[in-house]
Amino acid sequence: MLVFCGLMLGVMLASLDQTIVSTAMPTIVADLGGLEHLAWVTTAYTLATAVSIPLYGKLGDVHGRKRLFQFAIVLFLAGSMLCGTAQSMGTLIAFRAIQGLGAGGLMSNAQAIIGDLVPPADRGRYQGFIASTVAFSTVCGPLIGGFFTEALSWRWVFYVNIPLGAVALMVTSVVLKLPRKTNPKHPFDGSGLALLTCGTSALILFTSWGGTQYAWVSGPSLGLAATAFVALVGFVLVERRAADPLIPLRLLSRNTIVRVACPLTMVTGCLTVGMSTFLPLYQQIVRGHGPTESGLLLAPMMLSMMVCSTLSGRLISRIGRYKRFPLIGTLLAAAGLVVLSLLGTDSPYWHLLIGLMVLGFGLGTIGPVTTLAVQNSVEQTDIGVATGLNSFARSIGSALGAAVLGAVFAHGLSGGAGSGTGGEAGMGVTREAIDALPTAQRDAVLTGFADSLDAVFLAAVPIAVIGFVLALMLREIPLRRGPEQVTAGSAGTEHKLSGAN
Numbered sequence: 001m002l003v004f005c006g007l008m009l010g011v012m013l014a015s016l017d018q019t020i021v022s023t024a025m026p027t028i029v030a031d032l033g034g035l036e037h038l039a040w041v042t043t044a045y046t047l048a049t050a051v052s053i054p055l056y057g058k059l060g061d062v063h064g065r066k067r068l069f070q071f072a073i074v075l076f077l078a079g080s081m082l083c084g085t086a087q088s089m090g091t092l093i094a095f096r097a098i099q100g101l102g103a104g105g106l107m108s109n110a111q112a113i114i115g116d117l118v119p120p121a122d123r124g125r126y127q128g129f130i131a132s133t134v135a136f137s138t139v140c141g142p143l144i145g146g147f148f149t150e151a152l153s154w155r156w157v158f159y160v161n162i163p164l165g166a167v168a169l170m171v172t173s174v175v176l177k178l179p180r181k182t183n184p185k186h187p188f189d190g191s192g193l194a195l196l197t198c199g200t201s202a203l204i205l206f207t208s209w210g211g212t213q214y215a216w217v218s219g220p221s222l223g224l225a226a227t228a229f230v231a232l233v234g235f236v237l238v239e240r241r242a243a244d245p246l247i248p249l250r251l252l253s254r255n256t257i258v259r260v261a262c263p264l265t266m267v268t269g270c271l272t273v274g275m276s277t278f279l280p281l282y283q284q285i286v287r288g289h290g291p292t293e294s295g296l297l298l299a300p301m302m303l304s305m306m307v308c309s310t311l312s313g314r315l316i317s318r319i320g321r322y323k324r325f326p327l328i329g330t331l332l333a334a335a336g337l338v339v340l341s342l343l344g345t346d347s348p349y350w351h352l353l354i355g356l357m358v359l360g361f362g363l364g365t366i367g368p369v370t371t372l373a374v375q376n377s378v379e380q381t382d383i384g385v386a387t388g389l390n391s392f393a394r395s396i397g398s399a400l401g402a403a404v405l406g407a408v409f410a411h412g413l414s415g416g417a418g419s420g421t422g423g424e425a426g427m428g429v430t431r432e433a434i435d436a437l438p439t440a441q442r443d444a445v446l447t448g449f450a451d452s453l454d455a456v457f458l459a460a461v462p463i464a465v466i467g468f469v470l471a472l473m474l475r476e477i478p479l480r481r482g483p484e485q486v487t488a489g490s491a492g493t494e495h496k497l498s499g500a501n
Contacts, residue, residue, distance in 0.1 A: 003117070004126060006171030007110040008133050010073060013161055013168070014103035015134045017045060017080075018398075019141025019276055024154040031154065032089045040093045043208050048100025049107070050204060050395035051197045056105040057112065057388020058246050061381060065109050065116065066176050072105025073169045080161040108388040113176070115375045115383040119479075129313065131367025132306035134272075140302055142280050191238050192246040199231030203396070207403030216407075247389055248382065257377040258386060260474045262393040264326060265370040267467035269394035270401025271333060271460060272363055275301070277402060278409065278456050279340075279356075285434070286345055286450050297349070301356035308364030320479045322369045326471035329369075332362030334464035341457040345443075345450045366467070376479055401463070408459045412452030 021028075021041060028041070060068050079099030086092035114126050148156040206224035214220045239245040251258045279298055283289045289297060312329075316322045336359030343352060371390050378386045434445050 002171055002175045004114075004129070006168045006176065007069075007113060008129060009164055009168035009171075010069065010106040011110045011130055012133050012137050013076060013165055014049070014106040015137035016141050016144070017099060017103060017161070018042075018049075018273070019137070020145040020157055021045075024145045024149040024157045027149050027154045028092070029089075032086065032092060041089075041096055043204070044093045044097040045100040045103070046208075046395065046399060047201055047204050048097040049104045050392060050399070051200050052101050052104030053108045053392045053395060054196060054247055054385075054388050055193060056108045057384040057386075057391075060109055060112055060384035060388075065113050065384065066172065068105060069109040069113065069176075070169060070172060072102045072109060073165050073172075074102070076102025076106060077162060077165040077169075078102075080158045080165070084155040084158040104391075108384070108391045111371050111375075111391065112384040112387040115387060116380075126313070129310060130371075131313070131364065132309035134367070136302055136306055140299075141276070143296065143298075188244075192235055192242055195231050195235035195238060196246060199228050199235055200396070202228035202231060204399045207399050210403060210407070247385060251378065251382065251386055251389065255377055257475050257477070258374050258389070260470055261370040261373045262390055264366070264467055264470040264474065265390050265393040266397030266400070267330075267463055267470065268363065268366050268370070269397030270404070270463055271337075271467075273398040274401040274405040274456070274460060275359065275363075278405065278453055282343065282352075282450070282453050286343075286446055286453070288435075297352075298356065300353055301360040304357045304360030305364035305367070308361045309367045312365050313368040316368060316372065316479075321476060322373055322479070323471070323474055323476040326366045326369050326474065327468065329362045329365030330464050330468035330471055332358055332365065334362070334461050334468070336360070336362055337457050337461045337464060341454045341461070343450065343454060343457075345446045362464070366471075372479075373474065373476075377477060405456050405459060409452050409456050412455045413448060 025041065056068060056072065076099055079095050079097075079102055082095035083092055083099060086095055111130060114130070118126055144160075145157050148154070148160060202224045206221060206228060209224070210216045210221045236249065239247060239249050252262075253259075279301070283293075283297055312325050316325065336355050336357075339351070339355035339358060343355070371387060374386045374390045375383055434442055437445060
């Protein structure tokens with residue numbers, strides 16, 4: 001349990017910093033300037049996290065995960081300290097990238113270490129705790145960021161990581177014992193890493209900038225899309241010939257569980273990040289609540305996700321089955337999104353509460369399943385790579401979800417709320433600016449915001465339905481009770497266990 005607490009602290013640090021900075025950004029810009037580079041503060045962190053996850057997974061399988069996890073903690077803490085001392089927007093962006101490189105190792109290695117220490121049959125409850133930690137961090141990040149910004153300084157948004165990371169480093173150093181790695185050493189797949197980094201970077205920049213800084217059909221956007229396509233195709237070709245590929249393609253070509261679970265993880269990441277972005281916007285712009293109060297009013301979603309992640313993880317460990325949970329979870333998520341899509345400018349809080357809790361129960365039910373299913377379907381030597389691939393899918397899903405839902409929101413505002421306040425598509429509009437308008441115009445602007453957010457929630461329903469279809473396709477094999485049941489290959493393992501089922 002001490003080891004697990006240290007791992008959960010690492011996961012909480014990495015996931016918390018994806019959202020904790022959001023409410024501090026206006027204060028950061030007022031202090032450092034550089035408004036035109038604002039988006040890079042988040043993009044640099046997301047990009048560095050995504051591109052480093054597969055590398056950590058591979059290095060962990062070959063060289064062991066304890067020192068790699070500790071290195072990730074130190075790197076993350078160094079980036080946090082540097083971010084807190086930044087004196088310009090440029091240096092803050094660079095230091096956020098260092099933070100992201102550490103965060104990638106925290107997310108992927110923590111889940112892989114659980115795979116090393118706990119048999120799949122008992123792993124569900126631990127993955128449930130991890131999922132609830134991510135849910136807590138994602139939803140409470142803006143609340144915590146707003147509190148530190150108002151009570152102390154925006155720099156404490158980063159300094160708060162130092163004591164938590166120090167505890168995680170101390171705990172894992174003293175009590176974490178992992179089996180030695182005896183994998184044969186092969187030449188490092190540098191070409192694959194370079195192509196994956198290039199392709200992922202171009203894809204995330206395309207989704208982050210498209211429709212905001214550049215039109216979707218413009219030279220920069222099309223150039224980024226083309227670069228992503230060429231680099232990722234090149235990555236696949238290189239991996240087919242590599243002696244020790246960064247991501248073995250057999251995990252996708254032969255293992256149907258990995259091939260379905262990773263897109264399902266993308267759906268979860270898309271919905272979680274999308275809702276954590278737009279639900280506070282409803283509370284702060286449409287309802288006029290402050291950042292701290294907004295976070296408190298959204299707490300039911302966080303609590304329901306945590307409770308459901310924990311309970312579903314325990315049930316999975318008890319019954320040894322997992323497929324029914326994402327089936328139920330995706331349907332609940334779709335139902336919650338439908339309820340949220342009916343919100344208006346004067347909807348009672350109980351309306352929002354029902355939508356938040358149903359959505360939270362749905363996302364919490366999906367959370368523990370995908371990583372567990374992936375780890376259960378591969379042999380022990382591929383745990384790190386498979387877990388990293390699943391975490392990588394979550395990062396890509398988060399970026400794509402923010403881009404797609406953000407485009408829906410911007411399109412809804414383009415002829416309404418944005419024009420009423422003078423803002424470009426309504427982006428950057430504050431409740432104070434809206435309240436300064438004449439009464440009729442203010443009501444029209446708030447209605448425009450509410451309608452645009454309703455469109456976002458409604459657009460997320462098909463994404464949840466896609467998740468349900470993927471959950472139907474997810475093959476279920478009995479959870480292994482110990483390492484003695486692991487066979488000699490991913491495909492062989494899946495086939496053998498499926499036959500037993």
